[in-house]
Amino acid sequence: MSKFRMHHPKSAVERMNLPRDIGGRGVVDVAAQHHRQVDSLRAYFYSKEQASPLHAAVCKADCGLTPLNLKDRSFNPQSGVKSDQERIEEWKSKAMHGKHVNCLWQPFVDLHLSNRWLCAGELFAETEGFMCAIQDGVVATRAYKKLIMKERVENDQCRMCGSALETLDHLISGCTVMAPVQYITRHNAVCKVIHQNLAYKHGLITGTCPVYRYEPQAVLDSSAYSMYWDRQVLTDRHTAHNKPDVLLVDKTGRSAYIIDVAIPHNSNIERKYVEKKVNYEPLAREIKEIWRLERVVVVPIILSATGIVPKSLTASLDVLGLSHSLVQTMQKYTILHTCSMLRGVLDGFSH
Template sequence: MLHIEKGKYKQQNVTKTLNNEAFENLEPQETYKYLGFEQNTSLNHSHIKQQLKKKYKQRLTLVLKSKLNAKNIIKAVNTYAIPLLTYSFGIVKWSDTDLTELNRVNRTKLTEHRKLHPNSCIERITITRKEGGRGLVDIQTLHNTQIQNTSLHQAITKADKGYTPLNLHQNDIQENTETNTIQHKKDIWARKTLHGSHYNIMQNPHIDTQLSYKWLHSGQLFPETEGFVLAIQVKVIATKNYRKYILKEKIETDTCRKCHQYPETIEHITGGCKLLAGTDYTDRHNTAAKIIHQELALKYGLIQTQTPYYNYTPETILENENCKLYWDRTLHTDKTIICNRPDITLLNKTQKHTYIIDIAIPNDSNIVQKETEKIEKYTPLATEIKEVWKQEKITIVPIIMSVTGITTKSFKQHLKTIDLPLYIHTNIQKAVILKTTTIVRKFMQ
């Protein structure tokens, strides 16, 4: 039994019930649990927060040790670990410092389990996946939203002037900083010199944000791979250039360790090193081209069975009575044309319509101009082919995707032109991203 008069503990004689059962007095240092929280005449906020933090870290570690994919592991943190803290919001007095520390614990644990690059953009972690973030709940924002936007809590806080051990009126926690909205975080991200470069690329009106972040929204990659791709996008990989000019390390030169000609930046590694052009870059390019070629071959009945793209070997020429499909073949014309070897050429015999399909995987900053270059590059060939092959129509179809999966708005239209389903984009994007991470890892080793 606990006796309180005017908010203060008062010792009472042992009380007996009708059955002569004795109820001992609760001592001042003892506590009883009510709705999950230990209390006496008041709550020991420091002790409760310490216990909650300990349990939260245990749950967080348990989730991060699991073998879930990137999206599900974040979802598990949001639905299994964070609700442990959410229950205490409005009862336990969490300061801004406490909440900031909890967000820092999230980042530290993610980094510790190789799910996050230590130099990644902080704001991007709690931005939704559709907008280029990882979708982790911002604990500070969640707390402030739950407290400030709940009229019931505000009414109870106003009325509880010593009526309960919580004494919410005295410990009013609505004076926390304003909730950080998604737009506010994106504005901070955009202002950062290094991290903001990717954000500014995505603001180009020709970029399709939804398609570009499709891989992130689906979240099927391993968490480590996902974190690595995001680090590549914001240019925080420890290249020589990054170490010399950002980390200020004392290294003699920042030239590429492979070609020894250009500064070793992340853009140079992913798409600018001459020594990788004939091997790794070509392999990545051909991977995307194989997906397109196999889908066209299946669509027109040139092959009967589908195989994984990494096991697919295109035939140089596939033909039936309706169409002819060329793979990486020189197209001979009467006039000398320099660019006469597109990746894929589809000749529709019944409609007398030829499609010149060329694939490119440029760096993120070059994706928009690369599409224009492809069209200009193959226009002379298209003019000659129309005359030599007696075609009614020639269509140039550039399939362009950046090394990290950024896609232009015209990508859908190009797929529609050759009558391929949109899921082809997802397959190409995943293949390209995996190849890019492999290239960077191998280079850095």
């Protein structure tokens, strides 16, 4: 797998044999399978020896002659086999590799949806391996080379902005030079998923297309709904945050939904959700008063840059009446853009 770039040599080996729905790679542990088969065959021979002289003779004669070792009744072929829980605990205990898995088991995270991209199998094996390397923190940034690999690095500052230590966290979501283009492109990909599906659901467009081909219109309008894409909302009183990603107005239901997307690093997921709620509450009050609506709801759409899905995301989709299957689509495009962005930085500026 390392030879064909499906597994980074420094990635966590503990996750290789874990099921994909809990963050593993789903590779069958051949040694464990062998031990389980030996244990099953031993149980079979012991169950037959009372009624079959042949099986009894075999049990008496096999003193280490086969892997079953039937004469030794105390022999336990599965004594060295690690359980999934033991592997998870070993993975969690690692200072660097364990950051991602410890985040997966936080109470606000949806474990199985966060690993949906691994189960879906929609990505190339090389992209999957690279994202696992990102999650394990073993991508060759300047800080990683200097602090972890102990290589001689003349300049450990970010090669893009030059104003901060070049860590993986910084490149994924903290670089000021990458924010206006790379981060916005990733952000807009997730916004387009929401915009297109809301527009189709409410009859504002007649069909759907792949996200990479979808170009949202600034304003979509019908007798029942209006939807705005990245438009500034004029209000009587000044509001600092008055340009949500998507604004959906239900004319018949006299309600509106302020939808704003954020793709932070894992450690900022909860903070970003609260931040979006607080920032857009003043705008919600202004819209409700000016447009004489009965209800205005702020709907944050939060998804981590490495694909971790908080439980708040499905709750937000429920508010909008959208399917939870959209999580997989948003997660896929987030991961693709994160991988592409890092490859561009590390390969394009490797000299």
